[in-house]
Amino acid sequence: MTDEPMVEVKKIAVLGGTGKEGKGLAYRWAKAGLEVVIGSRLVEKANTAADELNEKIADPEKFVKGMDNDAAARWCDVAVLTVPFAAHVEMVSALRDAVAGKILIDVTVPLVPPKVTKVQMPAAGSAAQEAQQILGEATPVVAAFQNISYDHLLNDEEVDCDVLVCGTGKAARTVVIGLVEKAGMKGWDGGVIENSVVVEGLTSILIGLNKQFEGRAAGIKITGLPR
Amino acid sequence: MTDEPMVEVKKIAVLGGTGKEGKGLAYRWAKAGLEVVIGSRLVEKANTAADELNEKIADPEKFVKGMDNDAAARWCDVAVLTVPFAAHVEMVSALRDAVAGKILIDVTVPLVPPKVTKVQMPAAGSAAQEAQQILGEATPVVAAFQNISYDHLLNDEEVDCDVLVCGTGKAARTVVIGLVEKAGMKGWDGGVIENSVVVEGLTSILIGLNKQFEGRAAGIKITGLPR
Numbered sequence: 001m002t003d004e005p006m007v008e009v010k011k012i013a014v015l016g017g018t019g020k021e022g023k024g025l026a027y028r029w030a031k032a033g034l035e036v037v038i039g040s041r042l043v044e045k046a047n048t049a050a051d052e053l054n055e056k057i058a059d060p061e062k063f064v065k066g067m068d069n070d071a072a073a074r075w076c077d078v079a080v081l082t083v084p085f086a087a088h089v090e091m092v093s094a095l096r097d098a099v100a101g102k103i104l105i106d107v108t109v110p111l112v113p114p115k116v117t118k119v120q121m122p123a124a125g126s127a128a129q130e131a132q133q134i135l136g137e138a139t140p141v142v143a144a145f146q147n148i149s150y151d152h153l154l155n156d157e158e159v160d161c162d163v164l165v166c167g168t169g170k171a172a173r174t175v176v177i178g179l180v181e182k183a184g185m186k187g188w189d190g191g192v193i194e195n196s197v198v199v200e201g202l203t204s205i206l207i208g209l210n211k212q213f214e215g216r217a218a219g220i221k222i223t224g225l226p227r
Numbered sequence: 228m229t230d231e232p233m234v235e236v237k238k239i240a241v242l243g244g245t246g247k248e249g250k251g252l253a254y255r256w257a258k259a260g261l262e263v264v265i266g267s268r269l270v271e272k273a274n275t276a277a278d279e280l281n282e283k284i285a286d287p288e289k290f291v292k293g294m295d296n297d298a299a300a301r302w303c304d305v306a307v308l309t310v311p312f313a314a315h316v317e318m319v320s321a322l323r324d325a326v327a328g329k330i331l332i333d334v335t336v337p338l339v340p341p342k343v344t345k346v347q348m349p350a351a352g353s354a355a356q357e358a359q360q361i362l363g364e365a366t367p368v369v370a371a372f373q374n375i376s377y378d379h380l381l382n383d384e385e386v387d388c389d390v391l392v393c394g395t396g397k398a399a400r401t402v403v404i405g406l407v408e409k410a411g412m413k414g415w416d417g418g419v420i421e422n423s424v425v426v427e428g429l430t431s432i433l434i435g436l437n438k439q440f441e442g443r444a445a446g447i448k449i450t451g452l453p454r
Binding site: 164188190197198205209219225226 | 446
């Protein structure tokens with residue numbers, strides 16, 4: 001958890017990555033030339049999702065693999081967690097040893113049904129802070145990608161939404177901003193992990209706006225600064 | 228605190244309004260033809276700020292008045308609170324009776340120096356929720372205008388930042404969205420008052436981005452929806 005620059009990221013594991021969020025990110029990173037593994041509780045489910053992406057990418061040089069979550073977490077340089085909030089504590093706890101010393105990108109939004117348009121954070125302050133508490137200092141947690149519309153990722157559409165990156169340590173945030181750009185979006189350093197409440201909570205506001213306008217792709221862009 | 232439509236707002240009091248935030252908003256609303264009073268602890272300070280705006284507006288039909296905060300709060304249809312966070316609890320408590328039954332727009336950002344780039348909310352969850360707790364059900368509190376660059380308001384420049392409006396009751400939020408538009412910006416219904424943590428906290432992220440890019444006007448725009 002220092003501020004030293006880190007080595008280039010080559011291997012990304014998208015844990016709990018068989019949903020549309022996980023597949024969308026895995027697809028973008030694989031196309032960008034990173035080695036990507038989709039993780040799942042069941043390796044068969046991971047393989048099915050990977051096969052789906054490989055068919056779509058149709059490039060043997062950009063082959064996505066499936067693994068169980070633990071193996072995927074041990075294999076990678078950077079782990080990305082895309083699980084429903086209900087599974088968050090259990091999943092992070094189970095992965096504690098496997099991700100130790102790596103960056104964990106936490107995509108979790110702590111939505112509490114049925115009131116998903118109301119910000120309702122866990123006791124730790126946010127899902128990312130909850131993960132950081134569980135993982136301890138050895139593993140910097142960075143919150144990112146909570147506000148994007150995942151349909152766009154898989155459909156090769158431009159994502160008209162910036163990504164605010166909040167997390168433990170500037171070095172880790174810088175690595176994640178690089179991965180945001182590889183996935184075809186603009187990333188901004190949103191500061192310390194305590195700021196992740198803003199980014200996670202913004203998702204409830206965007207869901208509310210989508211409901212009001214019968215839209216699906218409400219997002220945000222940072223204005224007033226050089227892009 | 229019902230969802231019934233409210234009467235048109237004609238009289239706005241900007242309480243603690245002698246700073247650049249308060250003057251900027253008062254200036255825009257006066258120019259838009261609303262009756263505007265600047266409130267301050269000392270009526271002399273309020274008058275000085277009002278005089279400054281009247282000189283700038285140079286239209287006797289659009290005359291801004293000064294009053295002490297209590298008188299301004301009793302006079303208005305909608306009260307706008309622009310005080311430093313350190314004065315927030317004391318100020319809201321002092322105004323409790325004077326604003327009863329009116330909408331209070333809370334512009335307060337709970338910045339805690341020296342770490343103003345780190346989100347640090349009060350125990351109530353946000354400044355707006357703190358105000359709502361103090362004022363009780365008779366007075367809907369709506370959070371707005373925390374993310375805009377106030378220099379732009381007084382300089383007649385376009386504000387390249389949307390305003391997310393979070394607060395108690397859809398009727399009150401709708402009134403405030405109307406006032407956002409009268410001030411020359413685009414307002415969005417950001418939902419319940421619990422969501423104000425996002426909008427208040429976003430200010431710390433924007434301050435951090437301004438520092439990184441040596442800018443002054445970082446803001447956000449909502450994307451992906453009809454404007």
